[in-house]
Amino acid sequence: MRLLLVRHGQTPSNVRRVLDTAAPGPALTPLGESQAAALPAVLASHPIGAVYASTLLRTQLTAAPLAAALGLAVRVRDGIRELAAGELEMRGDGEAISTYLETVFAWSAGETGRSMPGGERGDEALARFDAVVAEAAAEGVTAALFSHGAAIRMWLAARAVNVTVDEVAWRELENAGVVTVTGSPGQGWCLEGWTESPVGPSGEAAESGPAGETPEDAPETPAG
Known part of the structure; x- marks a missing residue:
């Protein structure tokens, strides 16, 4: 089967470049709303039969135009929410972002007993995401899962058999970007x-926040 893993549209916290992972989280910026509105056309070639979104507001707002266009209800699931930043919440400095991304991709590489500072462990994060994937796969239809930059990339790097952790870690996932995987929970993915997002009427790149960025994008932390 096919899964479309869709990152939410731009939020004010993305513009500020801070780790904003707690519920319910921010709504979308005007650009984020235009990204969400563009997704039904972007995904029109896929015979989508189910739409899922995380418990955070931004994914539900991003999923709404697609679900409305398809006449489907949005299935809200906590398992595909963003990876909790713990003690790093609402920080945007280089040290915090580097620690967050390093921990996320350590989980993908198999260090699942490691914890985010003050937050969840990798085995917990993978298990909750896997559970929603399994539910979607059991439907036997193409499903769109509206989730978050770090959560999508962490799961993809851990579960896709044809990419390495480094290949995923060093590739950005823009707001409203879509990652497509095929397979099954039993046989692998x-x-x-990996498509870039519609970034709004101007077509210009915009801030998409640290969770979808590469480690090199983390700001430098001043010495001293």
Whole structure:
């Protein structure tokens, strides 16, 4: 089967470049709303039969236009929410962002007993995401899962058999970007496509926040 893993549209915290992972989280910026509105056309070639979103407001707002266009209800699931930043919450400095991303991809590489500072462990994060994937796969239809930059990339790097952790860690996932995988929970998953987002009427790149960025994008922390 095919899963479309869709990152939410831009939020004010993305513009500020802070780790904002707690519920319910912010709504979308005007650009984020335009990204969400563009997704039904972007995904029109896929025979989507189910739409899921995390418990955070931004994914539900991003999923709403697609669900409305398809006449489907949005299934809200906590398992695909963003990876909790713990003690790093609402920080945007280089040290915090580097620690967050390093921990996320350590989980993907198998260090699942490691904890985010003051937050969840990798085995917990993977298990909750896996549970929603399994539910979607059991439907036997193409499903769109609206989730978050770090959560999508962490799960993809851990579960896709045709990419390495480094290949995922060093590739950005913009707001409203779509990662397509095919396979099943039993046989494994393969990365099929990684598309960039519709970034609004101007077509210009915009701030998409640290959770979808590469480690090199983390700001430098001044010495002293």
